[in-house]
Amino acid sequence: MTLHAITVLGHDRPGIIAETTGVLADLGLNLEDSTMTLLRGHFAMMLLCAGDVAGADVEEALAPLAADGSLTVAVREVPTEEAASAAGPSYVLTVHGGDRPGIVSAVVAEVARAGGNITDLTTRLSGRLYLLIAEVDLPSTADPEDVAAALRTAGAELGVEASLRPVESDDL
Amino acid sequence: MSAEPTPVDDVVGRWSPDDLGVEGSVLEVVTAPAAVLSTEGEEVDPTDPEVVQLAADLVATMRVSPGCVGLAAPQVGVGARVFCVDVSAHPKTRSHHGTFVLCNAVVLESSRNEKAREGCMSVPDFTGDVKRASRLTVTGRLPGTGEEVTVTAEAFEARALQHEIDHCSGLLFLDRVAGAHAVHPRKTYL
Numbered sequence: 022m023t024l025h026a027i028t029v030l031g032h033d034r035p036g037i038i039a040e041t042t043g044v045l046a047d048l049g050l051n052l053e054d055s056t057m058t059l060l061r062g063h064f065a066m067m068l069l070c071a072g073d074v075a076g077a078d079v080e081e082a083l084a085p086l087a088a089d090g091s092l093t094v095a096v097r098e099v100p101t102e103e104a105a106s107a108a109g110p111s112y113v114l115t116v117h118g119g120d121r122p123g124i125v126s127a128v129v130a131e132v133a134r135a136g137g138n139i140t141d142l143t144t145r146l147s148g149r150l151y152l153l154i155a156e157v158d159l160p161s162t163a164d165p166e167d168v169a170a171a172l173r174t175a176g177a178e179l180g181v182e183a184s185l186r187p188v189e190s191d192d193l
Numbered sequence: 194m195s196a197e198p199t200p201v202d203d204v205v206g207r208w209s210p211d212d213l214g215v216e217g218s219v220l221e222v223v224t225a226p227a228a229v230l231s232t233e234g235e236e237v238d239p240t241d242p243e244v245v246q247l248a249a250d251l252v253a254t255m256r257v258s259p260g261c262v263g264l265a266a267p268q269v270g271v272g273a274r275v276f277c278v279d280v281s282a283h284p285k286t287r288s289h290h291g292t293f294v295l296c297n298a299v300v301l302e303s304s305r306n307e308k309a310r311e312g313c314m315s316v317p318d319f320t321g322d323v324k325r326a327s328r329l330t331v332t333g334r335l336p337g338t339g340e341e342v343t344v345t346a347e348a349f350e351a352r353a354l355q356h357e358i359d360h361c362s363g364l365l366f367l368d369r370v371a372g373a374h375a376v377h378p379r380k381t382y383l
Contacts, residue, residue, distance in 0.1 A: 115367055118231075143376060152367060154375070
């Protein structure tokens with residue numbers, strides 16, 4: 022069983038997901054995790070699929086998608102990763118403020134310094150407003166109050182607001 | 194299951210912007226990243242004529258803004274703990290108190306969290322999924338008389354009140370969204 026990581030990037034239009042997944046289904050590949058979004062109007066999809074098919078054959082089957090040059094398709098074999106269980110509690114980090122270079126790097130550096138792991142990240146720019154929202158697992162050794170204070174300080178130096186709060190999940 | 198009716202506070206329910214006795218002007222609404230939106234508002238004297246005028250201006254500005262169910266002073270560039278609310282025409286509203294303005298409002302009690310997608314005139318390009326209490330008791334002062342009132346709100350009115358009180362504390366809904374996939378662009382970039 023081989024695990025393939027497939028990325029599809031480029032000009033958005035209806036039908037890209039249908040065509041991509043149709044090809045993969047015809048090859049007998051099983052879709053595992055996937056994510057797709059529009060990044061400033063660009064189609065961006067990543068998916069992992071498993072099956073007994075060589076990477077070159079997957080690439081060849083998907084080649085028609087990229088034939089008109091509007092999409093870039095990449096296929097890469099990846100090892101199976103055991104999903105790491107979160108070491109500690111999860112937090113949502115929100116950063117917003119006036120756009121300028123270096124906001125993301127300065128803020129996530131504080132997360133890294135605390136040994137925190139970002140498990141999901143979205144950034145958006147609209148007009149002058151820059152927005153970052155991340156889900157962060159902090160190690161049990163990190164004091165969330167200290168991390169939040171360090172994030173606020175890093176944000177203040179850039180003139181942006183940064184806040185960290187626990188993920189609320191209600192198990193039913 | 195039918196929801197039990199929430200008692201509507203008489204004083205707040207009867208209150209009308211006409212009670213302010215001044216004509217409101219329509220003010221410009223500021224948008225993020227304006228600093229005033231991230232600054233904690235100052236407590237105000239609700240009997241101060243300037244505060245009364247601000248209350249009237251907030252109502253006037255809310256009324257000319259399509260779909261607007263509430264507006265807080267920081268959204269018109271004033272770092273003060275004053276906001277207006279009127280959810281009476283919104284389809285998600287259950288009970289409501291009509292149009293009212295509160296100064297220095299604080300949440301006394303909140304319960305029954307529900308997640309819903311909200312937007313904001315000061316963040317025009319995004320909406321976000323935010324968990325808020327659907328039962329809420331708030332206390333504050335009416336502009337003009339300065340009378341202290343307690344409002345018990347439910348459903349959409351409760352959400353609107355929390356959103357506006359957050360504004361008065363320098364918080365946007367962006368500061369409360371549920372996760373990395375809980376913010377949604379309103380525009381498409383073509």
